[in-house]
Amino acid sequence: MPGSVKVQLATSNPGKLREYRKLAGPDAGFRLELLPDFASLPVFEETEPTFAENAAGKALYYSRFTDELLLAEDSGLVVPALGGAPGPFSARYAGTGASDADRVRKLLGEMEARPAGERVARFVAVAALARQGEAVALFSDFVEGVLTREPRGENGFGYDPIFLFEPLGRTFAQLSPDEKNLYSHRARAFRKVVAFLCSRESALLL
Ligand code: ITT
Numbered sequence: 001m002p003g004s005v006k007v008q009l010a011t012s013n014p015g016k017l018r019e020y021r022k023l024a025g026p027d028a029g030f031r032l033e034l035l036p037d038f039a040s041l042p043v044f045e046e047t048e049p050t051f052a053e054n055a056a057g058k059a060l061y062y063s064r065f066t067d068e069l070l071l072a073e074d075s076g077l078v079v080p081a082l083g084g085a086p087g088p089f090s091a092r093y094a095g096t097g098a099s100d101a102d103r104v105r106k107l108l109g110e111m112e113a114r115p116a117g118e119r120v121a122r123f124v125a126v127a128a129l130a131r132q133g134e135a136v137a138l139f140s141d142f143v144e145g146v147l148t149r150e151p152r153g154e155n156g157f158g159y160d161p162i163f164l165f166e167p168l169g170r171t172f173a174q175l176s177p178d179e180k181n182l183y184s185h186r187a188r189a190f191r192k193v194v195a196f197l198c199s200r201e202s203a204l205l206l
Pocket residue numbers: 010011012013016046073074075076077090091103123156157158159160172184186
C-alpha cells in the first residue's frame with residue numbers, strides 16, 4: 001500500500017479517537033486523522049438495530065464530506081443474559097445526556113441478581129470503510145469478558161471499568177492503553193482494516 005494513503009476517521013468519542021491514534025501509529029502504512037470539521041457537521045443518527053448497519057450508515061454518510069477514504073466504527077457491549085443489551089444502543093443505554101458512569105451504574109443494576117454464569121459479556125466493534133458515498137468494506141471482531149460487580153480502574157472509557165478480561169485478571173480500565181490495544185475488539189477489527197489496506201484486494205477496490 002502506498003504510504004501516501006490517508007484515512008479519515010469520523011467519531012465524536014474521544015476515547016475511541018485516542019485508541020485509534022495509537023493503533024494507527026507510524027508503522028500502520030497509512031495516515032489516520034480525524035475527519036476535518038467533524039464537530040461542525042450535522043450528526044448522523046444511529047437508529048438501526050445492528051452494529052453493521054450503523055457502522056455502514058455512519059461511514060457512508062460522513063464519506064460524502066471528504067474525498068479521502070472514510071473510517072467509521074460502531075461498537076458496544078453485548079450481554080447475552082440481557083438478550084444482547086445494551087448492544088448497538090450502548091452509547092444511549094441510560095438516555096441521551098447520561099455519562100459513562102450513569103451507563104455503568106444502570107448495567108450493574110440490571111445485572112445485580114445475576115449469578116456468575118450469566119455475567120459473560122462481549123465487546124463488539126464493526127469498522128466500516130467508505131469513499132464518496134460508496135461502501136468499500138466492513139470489518140468486525142469481538143472480545144469476551146465477565147462483568148464485575150463494581151467498577152475497577154481509571155483508564156479507558158465507557159464500560160471498561162466493569163469489563164473483566166480474564167486472561168489478564170484485570171478490567172479493561174486497569175490495562176494500560178497499549179495493553180488494551182493488544183486485546184480489544186476495536187484493535188482486533190482495526191488490524192483487519194490494516195490488512196485489507198495492505199492487500200491487493202484494496203488496490204483493486206480503491
Ligand atoms: P461515534 O459514533 O461518534 O464514533 P459513540 O460513542 O456514539 O461515538 P458508538 O455509537 O459506536 O460510538 O457507541 C459505542 C459505545 O459503546 C460507547 O459510547 C461506549 O459506551 C461503548 N463502548 C464501545 N467500545 C468501548 C470500549 O472499548 N470500552 C468501553 N466502552 C465501549
